[in-house]
Amino acid sequence: MTATTTLTDRYVWAALRSLPDTKRADIERELRASIEDAVEARVDSGAERDEAERHVLLELGDPIRLAAQYADRPLYVIGPNMYPDWLRLLKLLFAIVLPFVALGSGTVLALTGAHIGEVIGDTVVTLLGTTMHLVFWTTFVFWIVERAGGTWRGMGWTLAQLPDIDDGKHVSRSEAITGIAFSVVAAVALIWQQNFSYFSVEGRPLPVLQEQNWSFWWPYLIAVLVLDALVLVAVYRRRRWTYGMVAVKAVTNLAFAVPALWLLLTDRAFTPAYIDRLDWGQADPHTTLTVIGVLTIGIIAVWDVVQNLIRARRARG
Amino acid sequence: MDTDAALAAHRQELRRGTVVVACLTVLREPNYGYALLESLERAGFEVEANTLYPLLRRLETQGLLTSDWNTDEARPRKFYRTTIEGDAMATTLRADWAQLTTAITELDEGDRS
Numbered sequence: 274m275t276a277t278t279t280l281t282d283r284y285v286w287a288a289l290r291s292l293p294d295t296k297r298a299d300i301e302r303e304l305r306a307s308i309e310d311a312v313e314a315r316v317d318s319g320a321e322r323d324e325a326e327r328h329v330l331l332e333l334g335d336p337i338r339l340a341a342q343y344a345d346r347p348l349y350v351i352g353p354n355m356y357p358d359w360l361r362l363l364k365l366l367f368a369i370v371l372p373f374v375a376l377g378s379g380t381v382l383a384l385t386g387a388h389i390g391e392v393i394g395d396t397v398v399t400l401l402g403t404t405m406h407l408v409f410w411t412t413f414v415f416w417i418v419e420r421a422g423g424t425w426r427g428m429g430w431t432l433a434q435l436p437d438i439d440d441g442k443h444v445s446r447s448e449a450i451t452g453i454a455f456s457v458v459a460a461v462a463l464i465w466q467q468n469f470s471y472f473s474v475e476g477r478p479l480p481v482l483q484e485q486n487w488s489f490w491w492p493y494l495i496a497v498l499v500l501d502a503l504v505l506v507a508v509y510r511r512r513r514w515t516y517g518m519v520a521v522k523a524v525t526n527l528a529f530a531v532p533a534l535w536l537l538l539t540d541r542a543f544t545p546a547y548i549d550r551l552d553w554g555q556a557d558p559h560t561t562l563t564v565i566g567v568l569t570i571g572i573i574a575v576w577d578v579v580q581n582l583i584r585a586r587r588a589r590g
Numbered sequence: 591m592d593t594d595a596a597l598a599a600h601r602q603e604l605r606r607g608t609v610v611v612a613c614l615t616v617l618r619e620p621n622y623g624y625a626l627l628e629s630l631e632r633a634g635f636e637v638e639a640n641t642l643y644p645l646l647r648r649l650e651t652q653g654l655l656t657s658d659w660n661t662d663e664a665r666p667r668k669f670y671r672t673t674i675e676g677d678a679m680a681t682t683l684r685a686d687w688a689q690l691t692t693a694i695t696e697l698d699e700g701d702r703s
Contacts, residue, residue, distance in 0.1 A: 299668075302659075302668070303643070303668045304643065306622075306623070306624075306665055306666065306667050306668070307623040307624050307643060309665060310624035310625075310665075311624055314624070332639060332640075333639055334638075338640065339640050339644070342640065342644035343643075343644045343647065345648065
């Protein structure tokens with residue numbers, strides 16, 4: 274016996290197919306009865322049967338919504354309860370992971386002899402990929418927790434999490450952390466590049482920066498970087514920049530920048546053997562690296578002092 | 591949001607809690623889905639079918655309603671009835687309701703005097 278499936282049949286099937294078997298039969302029976310009752314009522318007041326059926330089903334609305342109501346399922350990915358925590362975690366991950374990924378990818382690519390265009394392009398692609406992964410996996414975990422039941426009391430907001438006011442006068446925690454992290458990472462990178470390299474000669478890694486400078490210059494720079502970080506710690510404790518601290522930071526900046534620039538400009542920075550192995554197409558690696566190095570160190574050193582001066586001035590007034 | 595939309599939204603908020611009390615109260619006499627929908631609408635409660643039917647099941651899961659399939663007539667229907675717990679809860683909720691009415695009235699009159 275073949276029966277033509279009616280609209281009601283299709284509606285009921287669509288609404289209830291996602292429900293567990295144990296409930297489904299009973300709900301289906303009741304829903305069909307209710308639909309029939311409603312249709313009959315309309316027919317009794319003069320409507321055509323088909324028209325009545327259409328109207329009733331339309332009134333019942335989107336079967337997915339109905340199913341969600343029956344199953345007590347939330348109609349969102351992440352609810353208002355968990356949303357603030359999700360957002361906070363995501364921002365934290367972005368702030369920490371992305372800069373490292375960008376820096377790491379860019380550096381590795383540049384130092385393994387990639388084309389400059391490749392360096393930028395690949396880094397951008399890597400960043401995009403990383404961003405998407407961060408968003409996806411964070412959201413996925415929260416999606417699961419949202420549906421795992423139990424009450425989510427949040428990751429606990431404490432007063433200590435209040436952000437420092439960024440009014441340009443005071444040194445905020447994130448500012449201090451960024452500055453200190455910068456110095457620490459630079460110092461670590463100096464040490465790291467000595468022992469790890471893409472290229473190797475006679476079984477030993479070929480460092481990008483000249484090895485002989487380890488007798489004085491590289492340790493000196495590392496010491497200055499450490500000093501730099503300490504100055505920032507002191508400033509953070511004072512909570513604001515004073516002209517005195519600006520002067521001290523300017524001295525450490527100079528103590529770093531002047532020798533570094535000198536090393537760069539007198540060809541004492543990069544290992545020639547390393548440079549020779551780089552293939553950057555049209556650009557001459559040595560000149561390019563020197564220029565980049567000089568500009569970066571010079572600009573940062575000066576800009577840092579200027580910024581601190583502005584802050585010191587604001588803190589006073 | 592213009593005034594009409596704001597009014598609609600606030601009205602919906604006001605009505606949202608009332609359907610549960612209404613159901614628990616009116617189902618002291620057993621009734622089934624569609625008929626309940628009709629009598630609630632006649633009494634002035636604007637409820638949609640896609641809200642009411644799942645709500646009845648939820649209240650049953652919470653032990654506030656009990657159900658029975660009635661096969662007396664040609665079309666079998668699922669009849670719901672308020673349980674003792676449901677009745678007790680309805681009484682509490684109605685008392686809350688009365689308290690709120692008094693409170694609002696006092697606020698209103700207090701304001702005028």
